Amino acid sequence: MKENLTVEQIREVLKNVKAPAARASIIELNQVVKVEVRESSVVVDISLKEHSSLVEKSLKFQIEKAIAELSSDAQVAVNFSHPQEHETAKPQNRIGSIIAVGSGKGGVGKSAVTVNLAVALQRAGHRVGILDCDIYGPSIPTMLGVADQKPMMLNGRIQPIQAFDLKVMSAGFFVEPGQGLIWRGPMIHKLIQQFIQDVDWDGTDVLLVDLPPGTGDAPLSLSQTIPLTGAVMVSMPQKISLIDVHKGASMFNQVKVPILGVIENMSHYVCPSCSHDEEIFDRGGVEKFCKEQGLAYLGDIPIDSRIRKLSDEGRPYLQDNLDSPAGKAFVTISKRLAPFIRTAEDVEELDAIKVSI
Ligand SMILES: Nc1ncnc2c1ncn2[C@@H]1O[C@H](COP(=O)(O)OP(=O)(O)O)[C@@H](O)[C@H]1O
Ligand SMILES: [Mg+2]
Structure with missing residues (x-):
């Protein structure tokens, strides 16, 4: 990377990234689990409640674009997880x-x-x-x-x-x-x-x-x-x-x-x-x-x-x-x-x- 990106810089630009129809950005909704900067690459881990390839595609595109504007040669990897799959409240059976x-x-x-x-x-x-x-x-x-x-x-x-x-x-x-x-x-x-x-x-x-x-x-x-x-x-x-x-x-x-x-x-x-x-x-x-x-x-x-x-x-x-x-x-x-x-x-x-x- 030409410029040395910091995690703070990246988090700052992610404040403009929003899932389609979401009420707030992925930062405000606490969906950014981790941002990691290694030499020429950036890894962003996102946690999503629901499975939606549309949402994932849109977020991936926006995140890559936002980081490219900071550093055009950064390699960006975006990972999605759905933690609630494991935490789903059991339906009631009273x-x-x-x-x-x-x-x-x-x-x-x-x-x-x-x-x-x-x-x-x-x-x-x-x-x-x-x-x-x-x-x-x-x-x-x-x-x-x-x-x-x-x-x-x-x-x-x-x-x-x-x-x-x-x-x-x-x-x-x-x-x-x-x-x-x-x-x-x-x-x-x-x-x-x-x-x-x-x-x-x-x-x-x-x-x-x-x-x-x-x-x-x-x-x-x-x-x-x-x-x-x-x-x-x-x-x-x-x-x-x-x-x-x-x-x-x-x-x-x-x-x-x-x-x-x-x-x-x-x-x-x-x-x-x-x-x-x-x-x-x-x-x-x-x-x-x-x-x-x-x-x-x-x-x-x-x-x-x-x-x-x-x-x-x-x-x-x-x-x-x-x-x-x-x-x-x-x-x-x-x-x-x-x-x-x-x-x-x-x-x-x-x-x-x-x-x-
Ligand atoms: N009080 C009753 N008067 C007449 N027939 C009965 C009575 N109670 C049960 N039966 C009949 O006796 C048979 C055996 O009853 P069932 O409820 O199947 O027994 P179990 O479940 O204990 O094996 C069934 O044909 C049922 O309809
Ligand atoms: Mg019986």
């Missing part, structure tokens, strides 16, 4: 409360109870989501008539499917119908992490999680991975079902998830034509069990064939049957969960995943 619905055994009505409790809570004014984590038998999409839908990505987040004013996410959306998948521990962990962190649940007051039945690896690791407010257990009244609830309750205790209470499903059957009340199983078994175990009893739901029929048809029973005995039972039970529900605005950002497996 969920007021996350309640798992678990059972010892399969087939006791866990998914049917999840769906109808969700509708009852939604009718009470809560914003409700259902996360179907029953990786071995995800039936929530069928029960809500959305089995053929595929979740979309928006702004880097998986969008839940909307059904009956509920936000829904399920392992079933990612598996072809009728195709079994062998889930290994790390896969389950990764899937559940994504279901909680990468799905856009923001603004959900209560998220009901349909857990896989039993106390095997899958329900255990799920209970550890999801930051649960508590768990509700579903059982049929007979002893066979209760033995497994006992095991399920021990599992929740082991991972320090509070058990909010137990529901007796398919408690009894009221004949629609003659009103005869038939106690097919062992009505009252769950309440008795809860007393013995010091657990809260949440109530019973009778057998109503329309629950099964509407489940298969993809419409929640409670949508049209609020005044039936089973309908009233779902509403009563949902009210008993009210003390455990916080609104999304009541919580800070979702707690980090509790335990890494």
Whole structure:
């Protein structure tokens, strides 16, 4: 270089350099990270919020021109960086409360109870989501008539499917119908992490999680991975079902998830034509069990064939049957969960995943 340029001189001329449509110069906006003068060359590092080749071209041209006016033979290198790529604030994902619905055994009505409790809570004014984590038998999409839908990505987040004013996410959306998948521990962990962190649940007051039945690896690791407010257990009244609830309750205790209470499903059957009340199983078994175990009893739901029929048809029973005995039972039970529900605005950002497996 004929003249010895100084950093100050260069910074002075950069005060006239402005990105197209910018409100101030790159100096005023603190976009000049570094100016370096080596023998015959000048290096200028610029930090930009957004990627725009137009902005970069324009700035490079202006900077080279401004420095050339100071010293025509200076070799100028302009580098751009986008630091905010690494510092992007995580989008919010506030969920007021996350309640798992678990059972010892399969087939006791866990998914049917999840769906109808969700509708009852939604009718009470809560914003409700259902996360179907029953990786071995995800039936929530069928029960809500959305089995053929595929979740979309928006702004880097998986969008839940909307059904009956509920936000829904399920392992079933990612598996072809009728195709079994062998889930290994790390896969389950990764899937559940994504279901909680990468799905856009923001603004959900209560998220009901349909857990896989039993106390095997899958329900255990799920209970550890999801930051649960508590768990509700579903059982049929007979002893066979209760033995497994006992095991399920021990599992929740082991991972320090509070058990909010137990529901007796398919408690009894009221004949629609003659009103005869038939106690097919062992009505009252769950309440008795809860007393013995010091657990809260949440109530019973009778057998109503329309629950099964509407489940298969993809419409929640409670949508049209609020005044039936089973309908009233779902509403009563949902009210008993009210003390455990916080609104999304009541919580800070979702707690980090509790335990890494
Ligand atoms: N109270 C009930 N009355 C009649 N049918 C019911 C009742 N609860 C559940 N069902 C039906 O029983 C079957 C098993 O219930 P489901 O919710 O799939 O069980 P799980 O999720 O525990 O495996 C389903 O066909 C469901 O519609
Ligand atoms: Mg189920």
